[in-house]
Structures are given as structure tokens and as C-alpha cells.
Amino acid sequence: MLGLSIGLSGGSNSSKYVLRFTLGKLGGVILIASPIFAGRKLNLKGVDYMGKPDFYREETKGTYNAWYFEDEIEGEKECYEGGQAAYYDVNRPLWELNPDKAVLLIIDLQVDVVDPKGKLWMPASTKMLPNLKKVMAFCRTHGVPIIYTKHQAHPSGRDKGLMHTYLTLLQESLIEGQNGAEIYDEIAPEPGEWVIENKRRYDSFWGTELEEVLRTMGRDQIILTGACTNFCCSTTTRSGMQRGFKICFPYDLNATDDPAIHEEVCKTMNRGFGRVMGTDELLTELNSVVDQGN
Numbered sequence: 001m002l003g004l005s006i007g008l009s010g011g012s013n014s015s016k017y018v019l020r021f022t023l024g025k026l027g028g029v030i031l032i033a034s035p036i037f038a039g040r041k042l043n044l045k046g047v048d049y050m051g052k053p054d055f056y057r058e059e060t061k062g063t064y065n066a067w068y069f070e071d072e073i074e075g076e077k078e079c080y081e082g083g084q085a086a087y088y089d090v091n092r093p094l095w096e097l098n099p100d101k102a103v104l105l106i107i108d109l110q111v112d113v114v115d116p117k118g119k120l121w122m123p124a125s126t127k128m129l130p131n132l133k134k135v136m137a138f139c140r141t142h143g144v145p146i147i148y149t150k151h152q153a154h155p156s157g158r159d160k161g162l163m164h165t166y167l168t169l170l171q172e173s174l175i176e177g178q179n180g181a182e183i184y185d186e187i188a189p190e191p192g193e194w195v196i197e198n199k200r201r202y203d204s205f206w207g208t209e210l211e212e213v214l215r216t217m218g219r220d221q222i223i224l225t226g227a228c229t230n231f232c233c234s235t236t237t238r239s240g241m242q243r244g245f246k247i248c249f250p251y252d253l254n255a256t257d258d259p260a261i262h263e264e265v266c267k268t269m270n271r272g273f274g275r276v277m278g279t280d281e282l283l284t285e286l287n288s289v290v291d292q293g294n
Helices: 076-082 084-089 123-127 129-142 168-172 210-217 229-242 259-272 279-293
Strands: 002-009 016-023 029-037 102-107 146-151 194-199 221-227 246-250 275-277
Touching: 084 259, 102 129, 102 210, 102 229, 123 129, 123 221, 129 146, 129 221, 129 279, 146 210, 221 229, 229 246, 229 259, 246 259, 246 279, 259 275, 275 279
Parallel strands: 102 146, 102 221, 146 194, 221 246, 246 275
Antiparallel strands: 002 016, 016 029
């Protein structure tokens, strides 16, 4: 089977489309116009992520998905275009954010990660600070608890685990007792806000008091923010969902080092683990609940 893709602009909300000309095994040409980036669905349109304007995902064969394009089987195309796969792009507000039930979880926004001079500097984590500060201000005004995690390892390395084998930059960063492991000054915790000091793995629940703190607070909604989207943030989202917590995963309050990976993780989180939205939508929903209570 032969295929050709051509990118076009058009449709509602100036969505970008790909025209796919497919020559099937039995002959004939099939023309399909499908969105490669549906901004209205997840409100991602026009996000200037890590300095790349009008960011969108390109449909291309890669190292790990090339086999998907080989020897099409009956019903495969229909499944991808109109079946379960369509839910990756659908914003489903299955539950409503409530300031009385939510916490703001800030994962690993430490000096080594956020500071441009940090050993693990991630530009997107710095760029998202203005939005994060808006959400923090709302939380502090309306009594939504803020919980921080600090990913750090003992200087001896005895508690690092396998993740330091895969992410070798961690060998020299986020070391307990060093400035790089401290919460970034601009978003530092205020007195009384909880800081989890013993996070040693991707999962913020693993080996920490996070679940006990949430249960004690009587909070079952987590507005999950931080770094990295595809490591600690997505792992904690999966773990929290399995424990029965409702996760809000703001796409512009989670950061990683690859925009394409960020896009795909957000789609996966939206499909099966939580609600994905932007800061503006998040604050609008929270404020509407506050207004209803007044």
C-alpha cells in the first residue's frame, strides 16, 4: 500500500489538516482529510510551547511506530479514524473541579530544573511560571492546599534506584542538601504548605506520605503540575488515578524537554487518566464554582 500526505490549513478554528492519498492493494485512490491538530478539542491551538509557534504534531513514521503502517488488516483504518482512537482528542468533562475538594500539587520545580543555570534546566518549566503563579494565587485566596514535592537523592547515592541509570543527568543533580534541590524561589512554599521531602522515584506516591496527607485533608481532586510531563508528572497521574483521585492535568503547567512527547502524553492523560485543560479554562471553572457558592 502506497501513501502520500500533504499538509494544508483550513476548516473551523484554522485547524491544520493532512490530505492522505492512499493506493490500496485492490487499486483505487482514497482521499481523506483529517485534522492533525484539533486545537478546539483540547484547547491547545496556538500554544507557543518552548518557543515553537503554532505547535502541532506531525503524522510521520518513526522508529517505534513504523510497523503500524505495514500490511493493513481489515477494519484497521476505520478503527484509527473513527473508533476508540478518536477519544484521544475529545475533551470530556466527566467531573467538575471544586476548590473544596482539590489540591494543587507542584512536582519537582526545583532550582536544578527551573533555573537557567540549573544542572537539569528545562526551559518550558521556566516559561510556565506566570501561569502557575496565577493558579497559586487562586489557591491561596480560596483555601485550596498547595503541596510540593522535592525529588532528591542522598549524596552517597544509596537511594537513587534504577531511574538514575536511565536518566544519567540525575547522577549530579537534585542532591539532598545542595541548593539545586531546593524549591525555586519564585514559587517557594509559604508557612504551613506541605513539602514532601522524601520523593525518590518518578511516582510522587511511592514511599512518601502524599496519599495519607490527601486522605487526611479529605481531598480527592489533584491539579497536577510540574516536571517532567512524561516522567514524574505522568507517572504520578497514573498512580493517583489508580488510587481513586481525580486528576486535572493542565497542559501549560506541565513541562518536558520535547514538545512532541508533551503532546502525546497529554493526549494519553486525557484519554484514560484525567482531564487535560489550559490555565485559563482551569481558572474559569474554579471561579465559576466559587461564584455559585456566593
